[in-house]
Amino acid sequence: MLSPLPPFPILLIYKKKKKRIKIKKRIMSAALATPLARQIAGKSILVTGGASGLGAATSALFASHGAHVTILDLDAAVGEAFARSLNDAAAARPGATGLPAVQFVKTDVRDPEQVAVAIAAAEELQRANQEAFLEGAHSTSTDAAAVAAHPPYYEHVFGCINCAGLGPAAKVLGRKGPMELSFFQNIIEVNLIGTFNVTRLAAASMAQNAAQNPSVKSADAYEVGADTTPYFDNGVIVNTSSIAAFDGQIGQAAYSASKGGITSLTLPLARELAAHRIRVNTICPGVARTPLLEKFGAKVVEALSANVPYPRRLLEPREYAEMALFLVQHRYMNGETIRMDGALRMAPK
Numbered sequence: 230m231l232s233p234l235p236p237f238p239i240l241l242i243y244k245k246k247k248k249r250i251k252i253k254k255r256i257m258s259a260a261l262a263t264p265l266a267r268q269i270a271g272k273s274i275l276v277t278g279g280a281s282g283l284g285a286a287t288s289a290l291f292a293s294h295g296a297h298v299t300i301l302d303l304d305a306a307v308g309e310a311f312a313r314s315l316n317d318a319a320a321a322r323p324g325a326t327g328l329p330a331v332q333f334v335k336t337d338v339r340d341p342e343q344v345a346v347a348i349a350a351a352e353e354l355q356r357a358n359q360e361a362f363l364e365g366a367h368s369t370s371t372d373a374a375a376v377a378a379h380p381p382y383y384e385h386v387f388g389c390i391n392c393a394g395l396g397p398a399a400k401v402l403g404r405k406g407p408m409e410l411s412f413f414q415n416i417i418e419v420n421l422i423g424t425f426n427v428t429r430l431a432a433a434s435m436a437q438n439a440a441q442n443p444s445v446k447s448a449d450a451y452e453v454g455a456d457t458t459p460y461f462d463n464g465v466i467v468n469t470s471s472i473a474a475f476d477g478q479i480g481q482a483a484y485s486a487s488k489g490g491i492t493s494l495t496l497p498l499a500r501e502l503a504a505h506r507i508r509v510n511t512i513c514p515g516v517a518r519t520p521l522l523e524k525f526g527a528k529v530v531e532a533l534s535a536n537v538p539y540p541r542r543l544l545e546p547r548e549y550a551e552m553a554l555f556l557v558q559h560r561y562m563n564g565e566t567i568r569m570d571g572a573l574r575m576a577p578k
Protein backbone atom coordinates (compact mmCIF):
# COMPACT_ATOMS: atom_id res chain seq x y z
CA MET A 230 0.00 0.00 0.00
CA LEU A 231 1.18 3.50 -0.78
CA SER A 232 2.23 5.68 2.10
CA PRO A 233 0.04 8.77 2.67
CA LEU A 234 0.77 11.61 0.26
CA PRO A 235 3.24 14.17 1.53
CA PRO A 236 2.02 17.79 1.46
CA PHE A 237 3.36 18.39 -2.03
CA PRO A 238 4.71 15.64 -4.20
CA ILE A 239 7.45 16.76 -6.52
CA LEU A 240 7.47 15.85 -10.14
CA LEU A 241 10.94 15.52 -11.54
CA ILE A 242 11.13 15.38 -15.26
CA TYR A 243 14.47 14.37 -16.62
CA LYS A 244 15.24 14.45 -20.34
CA LYS A 245 17.87 11.91 -21.29
CA LYS A 246 19.59 12.15 -24.68
CA LYS A 247 17.06 10.12 -26.62
CA LYS A 248 14.45 9.06 -24.15
CA ARG A 249 12.36 11.04 -21.80
CA ILE A 250 12.08 9.67 -18.31
CA LYS A 251 9.45 10.90 -15.94
CA ILE A 252 10.24 10.27 -12.37
CA LYS A 253 7.62 10.96 -9.78
CA LYS A 254 8.96 11.15 -6.30
CA ARG A 255 7.14 11.57 -3.07
CA ILE A 256 9.61 13.31 -0.88
CA MET A 257 8.89 13.48 2.80
CA SER A 258 8.14 16.98 3.93
CA ALA A 259 10.80 16.60 6.63
CA ALA A 260 13.41 16.37 3.92
CA LEU A 261 12.21 19.68 2.50
CA ALA A 262 12.19 21.49 5.80
CA THR A 263 14.98 23.88 4.81
CA PRO A 264 13.79 26.01 1.89
CA LEU A 265 17.03 27.99 1.74
CA ALA A 266 19.32 24.97 1.57
CA ARG A 267 17.09 23.58 -1.14
CA GLN A 268 18.03 26.46 -3.42
CA ILE A 269 21.67 25.43 -3.74
CA ALA A 270 22.41 21.71 -3.45
CA GLY A 271 22.50 19.87 -6.76
CA LYS A 272 22.22 23.09 -8.77
CA SER A 273 24.56 24.39 -11.45
CA ILE A 274 26.42 27.55 -10.46
CA LEU A 275 28.80 29.60 -12.65
CA VAL A 276 31.49 31.67 -10.93
CA THR A 277 33.49 34.00 -13.15
CA GLY A 278 36.88 35.02 -11.81
CA GLY A 279 36.29 31.97 -9.65
CA ALA A 280 39.94 30.97 -9.31
CA SER A 281 41.06 33.90 -7.15
CA GLY A 282 39.97 36.24 -4.40
CA LEU A 283 36.24 36.86 -4.01
CA GLY A 284 35.40 34.39 -6.79
CA ALA A 285 37.51 31.61 -5.27
CA ALA A 286 35.83 32.02 -1.89
CA THR A 287 32.46 31.94 -3.67
CA SER A 288 33.32 28.78 -5.63
CA ALA A 289 34.40 27.09 -2.40
CA LEU A 290 31.32 28.12 -0.41
CA PHE A 291 28.82 27.07 -3.09
CA ALA A 292 30.64 23.76 -3.62
CA SER A 293 30.50 23.13 0.13
CA HIS A 294 26.71 23.53 -0.11
CA GLY A 295 26.51 20.81 -2.75
CA ALA A 296 26.34 22.97 -5.86
CA HIS A 297 27.85 21.89 -9.18
CA VAL A 298 30.27 24.73 -9.73
CA THR A 299 31.80 25.77 -13.05
CA ILE A 300 34.70 28.17 -12.61
CA LEU A 301 35.32 30.56 -15.51
CA ASP A 302 38.73 32.21 -15.33
CA LEU A 303 41.89 32.82 -17.33
CA ASP A 304 44.68 30.87 -15.63
CA ALA A 305 44.16 27.17 -16.40
CA ALA A 306 46.93 25.85 -14.13
CA VAL A 307 45.64 27.69 -11.08
CA GLY A 308 41.97 27.10 -11.92
CA GLU A 309 42.31 23.36 -12.52
CA ALA A 310 44.29 22.79 -9.32
CA PHE A 311 41.70 24.77 -7.37
CA ALA A 312 38.80 22.81 -8.90
CA ARG A 313 40.55 19.55 -7.98
CA SER A 314 40.90 20.64 -4.36
CA LEU A 315 37.21 21.57 -4.19
CA ASN A 316 36.25 18.23 -5.74
CA ASP A 317 38.14 16.33 -3.08
CA ALA A 318 36.08 18.09 -0.42
CA ALA A 319 32.79 17.74 -2.34
CA ALA A 320 33.24 13.98 -2.77
CA ALA A 321 32.73 13.47 0.96
CA ARG A 322 29.34 15.19 1.31
CA PRO A 323 25.98 13.33 1.57
CA GLY A 324 24.34 12.77 -1.80
CA ALA A 325 27.64 13.01 -3.71
CA THR A 326 27.34 11.15 -6.99
CA GLY A 327 30.98 10.10 -7.32
CA LEU A 328 31.40 12.42 -10.29
CA PRO A 329 33.28 15.73 -10.13
CA ALA A 330 31.05 18.48 -8.77
CA VAL A 331 33.42 21.31 -9.67
CA GLN A 332 35.14 22.05 -12.97
CA PHE A 333 37.36 24.76 -14.39
CA VAL A 334 36.78 26.07 -17.91
CA LYS A 335 39.39 28.48 -19.21
CA THR A 336 37.28 31.42 -20.31
CA ASP A 337 37.74 35.06 -21.16
CA VAL A 338 34.47 36.64 -20.05
CA ARG A 339 34.65 39.10 -22.96
CA ASP A 340 34.45 36.33 -25.55
CA PRO A 341 30.90 35.20 -26.48
CA GLU A 342 32.08 31.86 -27.90
CA GLN A 343 34.23 30.97 -24.91
CA VAL A 344 31.41 31.82 -22.53
CA ALA A 345 28.95 29.73 -24.57
CA VAL A 346 31.38 26.78 -24.38
CA ALA A 347 31.71 27.22 -20.60
CA ILE A 348 27.92 27.29 -20.16
CA ALA A 349 27.54 24.16 -22.30
CA ALA A 350 30.16 22.50 -20.07
CA ALA A 351 28.23 23.58 -16.96
CA GLU A 352 25.04 22.05 -18.37
CA GLU A 353 26.91 18.85 -19.20
CA LEU A 354 28.32 18.62 -15.67
CA GLN A 355 24.81 19.17 -14.35
CA ARG A 356 23.27 16.47 -16.57
CA ALA A 357 25.98 13.94 -15.76
CA ASN A 358 25.53 14.44 -12.02
CA GLN A 359 21.76 14.35 -12.40
CA GLU A 360 21.91 11.11 -14.32
CA ALA A 361 24.27 9.54 -11.78
CA PHE A 362 22.05 10.68 -8.95
CA LEU A 363 18.82 9.39 -10.48
CA GLU A 364 20.39 6.06 -11.35
CA GLY A 365 22.09 5.74 -7.99
CA ALA A 366 20.92 4.67 -4.59
CA HIS A 367 19.90 8.20 -3.67
CA SER A 368 16.98 8.18 -6.13
CA THR A 369 15.15 5.74 -3.92
CA SER A 370 16.55 6.92 -0.66
CA THR A 371 14.22 8.05 2.05
CA ASP A 372 17.17 9.27 4.07
CA ALA A 373 16.37 12.89 4.81
CA ALA A 374 19.94 14.13 4.52
CA ALA A 375 20.53 12.47 1.17
CA VAL A 376 17.22 13.64 -0.30
CA ALA A 377 17.58 17.15 1.08
CA ALA A 378 21.03 17.27 -0.49
CA HIS A 379 19.35 16.76 -3.86
CA PRO A 380 16.23 18.84 -4.28
CA PRO A 381 14.53 19.07 -7.68
CA TYR A 382 17.13 19.12 -10.40
CA TYR A 383 17.33 21.57 -13.22
CA GLU A 384 19.27 20.69 -16.32
CA HIS A 385 20.45 24.23 -16.90
CA VAL A 386 22.44 26.86 -15.09
CA PHE A 387 20.77 28.05 -11.88
CA GLY A 388 23.21 30.60 -10.45
CA CYS A 389 25.72 32.98 -11.95
CA ILE A 390 28.11 34.92 -9.73
CA ASN A 391 30.15 37.37 -11.77
CA CYS A 392 33.43 38.14 -10.00
CA ALA A 393 35.85 38.46 -12.94
CA GLY A 394 37.31 41.90 -13.04
CA LEU A 395 40.34 44.09 -12.83
CA GLY A 396 41.00 47.44 -11.27
CA PRO A 397 44.11 49.30 -12.39
CA ALA A 398 44.11 53.02 -11.70
CA ALA A 399 45.25 55.90 -13.91
CA LYS A 400 44.57 59.61 -14.05
CA VAL A 401 42.63 61.01 -16.99
CA LEU A 402 45.26 63.73 -17.27
CA GLY A 403 48.49 62.07 -16.15
CA ARG A 404 52.14 63.11 -16.32
CA LYS A 405 52.43 61.67 -19.81
CA GLY A 406 49.28 63.35 -21.10
CA PRO A 407 45.70 62.13 -21.48
CA MET A 408 44.86 58.56 -20.50
CA GLU A 409 45.22 56.12 -23.37
CA LEU A 410 41.75 55.37 -24.69
CA SER A 411 42.69 51.66 -24.79
CA PHE A 412 43.21 51.74 -20.99
CA PHE A 413 39.64 52.92 -20.48
CA GLN A 414 38.27 50.53 -23.10
CA ASN A 415 40.02 47.50 -21.57
CA ILE A 416 38.52 48.05 -18.12
CA ILE A 417 35.05 48.61 -19.55
CA GLU A 418 35.40 45.51 -21.72
CA VAL A 419 36.43 43.16 -18.90
CA ASN A 420 34.37 44.56 -16.03
CA LEU A 421 31.20 45.79 -17.69
CA ILE A 422 30.93 44.08 -21.08
CA GLY A 423 32.36 40.83 -19.67
CA THR A 424 29.80 40.85 -16.87
CA PHE A 425 27.00 41.58 -19.32
CA ASN A 426 28.21 38.95 -21.77
CA VAL A 427 28.15 36.19 -19.15
CA THR A 428 24.89 37.48 -17.68
CA ARG A 429 22.98 37.40 -20.97
CA LEU A 430 24.14 33.87 -21.86
CA ALA A 431 23.62 32.54 -18.34
CA ALA A 432 20.10 34.02 -18.30
CA ALA A 433 19.30 32.24 -21.57
CA SER A 434 20.33 28.95 -19.95
CA MET A 435 18.42 29.69 -16.71
CA ALA A 436 15.22 30.51 -18.60
CA GLN A 437 15.21 26.93 -19.93
CA ASN A 438 14.86 25.60 -16.39
CA ALA A 439 11.19 26.54 -16.68
CA ALA A 440 10.60 23.24 -18.49
CA GLN A 441 11.55 21.31 -15.34
CA ASN A 442 10.25 23.89 -12.96
CA PRO A 443 6.54 24.35 -13.60
CA SER A 444 4.81 27.22 -11.92
CA VAL A 445 3.01 25.70 -8.96
CA LYS A 446 1.58 27.02 -5.75
CA SER A 447 3.19 25.28 -2.86
CA ALA A 448 2.98 24.83 0.84
CA ASP A 449 6.28 26.64 1.35
CA ALA A 450 6.11 28.44 4.66
CA TYR A 451 7.47 31.51 2.92
CA GLU A 452 4.51 31.62 0.57
CA VAL A 453 1.41 32.38 2.53
CA GLY A 454 -1.73 34.43 2.07
CA ALA A 455 -2.18 36.10 -1.28
CA ASP A 456 1.32 35.31 -2.56
CA THR A 457 0.74 33.65 -5.90
CA THR A 458 4.33 33.73 -7.09
CA PRO A 459 5.67 30.51 -8.52
CA TYR A 460 7.45 28.24 -6.16
CA PHE A 461 10.98 27.93 -7.50
CA ASP A 462 13.24 30.45 -9.14
CA ASN A 463 14.63 29.46 -12.51
CA GLY A 464 17.86 31.26 -11.76
CA VAL A 465 19.69 33.95 -9.84
CA ILE A 466 22.41 36.33 -11.01
CA VAL A 467 24.78 38.14 -8.65
CA ASN A 468 27.06 40.76 -10.15
CA THR A 469 30.05 42.40 -8.51
CA SER A 470 30.32 46.14 -8.61
CA SER A 471 32.29 48.22 -6.09
CA ILE A 472 31.81 51.14 -3.76
CA ALA A 473 33.88 52.93 -6.42
CA ALA A 474 30.64 53.01 -8.41
CA PHE A 475 29.56 55.68 -5.91
CA ASP A 476 32.72 57.11 -4.29
CA GLY A 477 35.27 56.75 -7.06
CA GLN A 478 38.66 58.18 -6.18
CA ILE A 479 41.06 60.15 -8.32
CA GLY A 480 42.53 57.63 -10.75
CA GLN A 481 39.41 55.47 -10.77
CA ALA A 482 37.52 57.12 -13.64
CA ALA A 483 37.63 53.98 -15.80
CA TYR A 484 37.07 51.53 -12.95
CA SER A 485 34.22 53.56 -11.46
CA ALA A 486 32.55 53.92 -14.85
CA SER A 487 32.72 50.14 -15.37
CA LYS A 488 31.29 49.44 -11.91
CA GLY A 489 28.65 52.16 -12.26
CA GLY A 490 27.50 50.37 -15.41
CA ILE A 491 27.15 47.10 -13.49
CA THR A 492 25.19 48.82 -10.73
CA SER A 493 22.87 50.49 -13.23
CA LEU A 494 22.24 47.20 -15.01
CA THR A 495 20.77 45.66 -11.89
CA LEU A 496 17.24 47.06 -11.84
CA PRO A 497 16.40 46.89 -15.57
CA LEU A 498 17.75 43.35 -15.68
CA ALA A 499 15.74 42.31 -12.62
CA ARG A 500 12.62 43.88 -14.11
CA GLU A 501 13.04 42.19 -17.47
CA LEU A 502 14.12 38.79 -16.19
CA ALA A 503 11.26 38.64 -13.68
CA ALA A 504 9.17 37.22 -16.51
CA HIS A 505 11.57 34.26 -16.52
CA ARG A 506 11.63 33.93 -12.71
CA ILE A 507 15.28 35.00 -12.63
CA ARG A 508 16.45 37.37 -9.89
CA VAL A 509 19.34 39.82 -10.22
CA ASN A 510 21.31 41.50 -7.42
CA THR A 511 24.62 43.31 -7.17
CA ILE A 512 27.24 43.42 -4.42
CA CYS A 513 29.47 46.46 -3.97
CA PRO A 514 32.47 45.39 -1.89
CA GLY A 515 34.47 48.03 -0.07
CA VAL A 516 38.10 46.98 0.32
CA ALA A 517 38.55 43.22 0.36
CA ARG A 518 41.59 41.18 1.37
CA THR A 519 42.28 39.47 -1.96
CA PRO A 520 45.43 38.87 -4.04
CA LEU A 521 44.47 41.96 -6.04
CA LEU A 522 44.99 44.06 -2.92
CA GLU A 523 47.60 42.10 -1.02
CA LYS A 524 50.17 42.64 -3.72
CA PHE A 525 50.38 46.27 -2.53
CA GLY A 526 51.95 45.03 0.73
CA ALA A 527 51.16 44.91 4.44
CA LYS A 528 51.56 48.66 5.01
CA VAL A 529 48.95 49.55 2.38
CA VAL A 530 46.58 46.90 3.75
CA GLU A 531 47.04 48.32 7.24
CA ALA A 532 46.42 51.89 6.07
CA LEU A 533 43.29 50.87 4.17
CA SER A 534 41.97 48.91 7.15
CA ALA A 535 42.42 51.93 9.42
CA ASN A 536 39.95 53.91 7.29
CA VAL A 537 37.12 51.44 7.77
CA PRO A 538 34.80 52.65 10.58
CA TYR A 539 33.70 49.23 11.77
CA PRO A 540 34.78 46.47 11.67
CA ARG A 541 38.20 48.14 11.40
CA ARG A 542 39.62 45.66 8.93
CA LEU A 543 39.25 44.61 5.31
CA LEU A 544 36.35 42.58 3.97
CA GLU A 545 37.19 38.87 4.01
CA PRO A 546 36.49 37.01 0.73
CA ARG A 547 34.45 34.48 2.71
CA GLU A 548 32.13 37.32 3.81
CA TYR A 549 31.55 38.34 0.21
CA ALA A 550 30.80 34.68 -0.64
CA GLU A 551 28.29 34.49 2.20
CA MET A 552 26.49 37.54 0.81
CA ALA A 553 26.41 35.96 -2.66
CA LEU A 554 24.99 32.79 -1.14
CA PHE A 555 22.38 34.76 0.77
CA LEU A 556 21.32 36.60 -2.39
CA VAL A 557 20.99 33.34 -4.30
CA GLN A 558 19.03 31.72 -1.48
CA HIS A 559 16.69 34.48 -0.45
CA ARG A 560 13.70 34.52 -2.73
CA TYR A 561 12.68 38.08 -1.96
CA MET A 562 16.03 39.67 -2.75
CA ASN A 563 15.75 41.10 -6.24
CA GLY A 564 16.88 44.22 -8.09
CA GLU A 565 19.04 45.24 -5.13
CA THR A 566 22.53 46.71 -4.87
CA ILE A 567 24.25 46.08 -1.55
CA ARG A 568 27.33 47.85 -0.23
CA MET A 569 29.60 45.67 1.93
CA ASP A 570 32.04 48.23 3.23
CA GLY A 571 31.99 48.51 7.05
CA ALA A 572 30.52 52.03 6.58
CA LEU A 573 33.58 53.12 4.58
CA ARG A 574 33.12 56.14 2.30
CA MET A 575 36.14 56.67 0.10
CA ALA A 576 37.86 60.06 0.14
CA PRO A 577 38.80 61.74 -3.17
CA LYS A 578 42.30 60.22 -2.89
Ligand SMILES: NC(=O)c1ccc[n+]([C@@H]2O[C@H](COP(=O)([O-])OP(=O)(O)OC[C@H]3O[C@@H](n4cnc5c(N)ncnc54)[C@H](O)[C@@H]3O)[C@@H](O)[C@H]2O)c1
Pocket residue numbers: 277278279280281282283284301302303304336337338339392393394395396419420423469470471472513514515516517518519520521522
Ligand atom coordinates in the same frame (compact mmCIF):
# COMPACT_ATOMS: atom_id res chain seq x y z
N1 LIG B 1 39.37 43.28 -3.79
C1 LIG B 1 38.67 44.38 -3.57
O1 LIG B 1 38.95 45.15 -2.67
C2 LIG B 1 37.46 44.69 -4.43
C3 LIG B 1 36.65 45.77 -4.07
C4 LIG B 1 35.54 46.07 -4.83
C5 LIG B 1 35.23 45.30 -5.93
N2 LIG B 1 36.04 44.25 -6.28
C6 LIG B 1 35.69 43.49 -7.46
O2 LIG B 1 35.54 42.15 -7.12
C7 LIG B 1 35.88 41.33 -8.23
C8 LIG B 1 36.89 40.29 -7.79
O3 LIG B 1 38.06 40.95 -7.35
P1 LIG B 1 39.21 40.22 -6.52
O4 LIG B 1 39.70 41.20 -5.54
O5 LIG B 1 38.74 38.90 -6.07
O6 LIG B 1 40.32 40.09 -7.64
P2 LIG B 1 41.28 38.89 -8.05
O7 LIG B 1 42.30 39.50 -8.95
O8 LIG B 1 41.74 38.13 -6.86
O9 LIG B 1 40.32 37.95 -8.91
C9 LIG B 1 39.80 38.37 -10.13
C10 LIG B 1 39.78 37.16 -11.07
O10 LIG B 1 39.18 37.60 -12.30
C11 LIG B 1 39.89 36.95 -13.33
N3 LIG B 1 39.73 37.67 -14.59
C12 LIG B 1 40.24 38.88 -14.91
N4 LIG B 1 39.95 39.18 -16.19
C13 LIG B 1 39.23 38.14 -16.66
C14 LIG B 1 38.65 37.84 -17.92
N5 LIG B 1 38.75 38.69 -18.96
N6 LIG B 1 37.98 36.68 -18.08
C15 LIG B 1 37.90 35.80 -17.04
N7 LIG B 1 38.45 36.03 -15.84
C16 LIG B 1 39.10 37.17 -15.66
C17 LIG B 1 41.34 36.94 -12.85
O11 LIG B 1 42.10 35.97 -13.55
C18 LIG B 1 41.17 36.63 -11.39
O12 LIG B 1 41.24 35.25 -11.15
C19 LIG B 1 36.39 42.28 -9.30
O13 LIG B 1 35.33 42.55 -10.19
C20 LIG B 1 36.75 43.53 -8.53
O14 LIG B 1 36.63 44.69 -9.32
C21 LIG B 1 37.14 43.93 -5.53
